[in-house]
Amino acid sequence: MPSDSNNNGPPQPNPVLTAYEGYIRDTPLVTRYVLNSLVISYFLSFFVNPAYALANIPLFTIFKFELYRVITSPLICTDILSLFFAFMGFMNHGIRLEQSMGSSLFAVLFFSLTLVSNALFLIISVILWGLTNSQGYLVGASMGIWSVLLAIIAVECSQAPPDTQRRLFFLTVPTLYYPLVLLALFSMFAGVKLAYCLGVAVGYAYGYGKLDRIKVSTDRVKRWESHESGGCLRGFVGRPGWVSVSMASGAGAWSEAGVAGNSGGSSESSGFQMFGPRGGRGASDDSSSGGPGPHPPPADPAASKSSFPSTGGRSLGGGQRGLLSRGSKSPKTPEERAALLERAAERRRQQQREDGDSAV
Numbered sequence: 371m372p373s374d375s376n377n378n379g380p381p382q383p384n385p386v387l388t389a390y391e392g393y394i395r396d397t398p399l400v401t402r403y404v405l406n407s408l409v410i411s412y413f414l415s416f417f418v419n420p421a422y423a424l425a426n427i428p429l430f431t432i433f434k435f436e437l438y439r440v441i442t443s444p445l446i447c448t449d450i451l452s453l454f455f456a457f458m459g460f461m462n463h464g465i466r467l468e469q470s471m472g473s474s475l476f477a478v479l480f481f482s483l484t485l486v487s488n489a490l491f492l493i494i495s496v497i498l499w500g501l502t503n504s505q506g507y508l509v510g511a512s513m514g515i516w517s518v519l520l521a522i523i524a525v526e527c528s529q530a531p532p533d534t535q536r537r538l539f540f541l542t543v544p545t546l547y548y549p550l551v552l553l554a555l556f557s558m559f560a561g562v563k564l565a566y567c568l569g570v571a572v573g574y575a576y577g578y579g580k581l582d583r584i585k586v587s588t589d590r591v592k593r594w595e596s597h598e599s600g601g602c603l604r605g606f607v608g609r610p611g612w613v614s615v616s617m618a619s620g621a622g623a624w625s626e627a628g629v630a631g632n633s634g635g636s637s638e639s640s641g642f643q644m645f646g647p648r649g650g651r652g653a654s655d656d657s658s659s660g661g662p663g664p665h666p667p668p669a670d671p672a673a674s675k676s677s678f679p680s681t682g683g684r685s686l687g688g689g690q691r692g693l694l695s696r697g698s699k700s701p702k703t704p705e706e707r708a709a710l711l712e713r714a715a716e717r718r719r720q721q722q723r724e725d726g727d728s729a730v
Contacts, residue, residue: 524573
């Protein structure tokens with residue numbers, strides 16, 4: 371008589387472990403580190419308030435010289451709703467952007483926007499304190515991922531094609547004004563926050579080339595990642611999820627094929643220039659039919675482009691693939707659905723034959 375172990379077959383995989391392994395496999399390193407920091411910060415908030423130690427508060431950052439706060443402020447999350455929307459927004463946006471430009475350049479962009487917006491926050495807060503003699507401006511806090519994420523969205527929208535539009539739930543707005551509409555929406559629910567306003571302003575300034583002096587060249591980033599020259603980032607290159615600048619997928623990360631796991635091909639789309647002044651020529655996106663190969667970046671950042679969809683990019687709450695939408699990988703034609711059903715039926719027949727052989 372067959373044993374129960376033969377009938378039951380191998381144990382089912384742990385769904386939690388499977389989800390975690392998929393998260394590690396599919397999420398680039400810098401995006402994963404940022405999201406992990408938000409999760410850790412949220413769980414720490416049950417015991418202590420991390421904002422007291424990490425938020426950018428002028429009283430501590432300037433007068434107590436705790437300068438590390440200008441870096442750590444976007445990594446704070448103290449409520450579940452903010453954590454939920456941070457994952458929904460940053461998972462999609464951060465993954466594509468990091469795959470497009472590489473982990474090093476994405477980290478430079480993330481922390482450059484953080485530093486500039488936090489520096490402006492400190493300057494304006496001290497000026498207002500000097501003018502009004504109100505201590506409230508010294509204890510105001512700049513913290514949370516949304517100040518940086520709004521800045522990144524503003525960088526993207528500032529160089530989108532002029533006639534494109536995005537959908538914000540049931541509203542359709544010009545892409546150029548999309549960050550301002552998001553800012554107005556946040557202000558309606560959470561009140562006007564100086565940090566969010568500065569994030570959008572810094573994003574526009576970055577996108578329009580007003581902050582070119584803080585941008586780095588791809589040659590410098592290659593030296594940072596090089597083992598031969600003892601680069602400062604060489605220890606991260608071999609870690610799971612690291613996207614080196616020479617292997618960044620460029621526009622392929624924003625195509626539908628790139629969304630489905632960079633499975634092949636790339637779509638030509640109007641992009642904007644992430645690193646370097648406006649204008650110039652974008653990098654070509656050459657890939658074979660078997661999948662996109664390495665995209666060697668240009669030697670100068672003025673020629674580097676991170677391409678975004680010609681439709682104006684992702685939307686919030688729209689019917690297309692959006693900022694808060696991971697999208698669907700379901701087949702689109704009856705032939706594809708029929709092929710999937712045939713493969714599923716074949717797998718079931720094979721499984722039944724194997725079960726019959728084990729029972730004998």
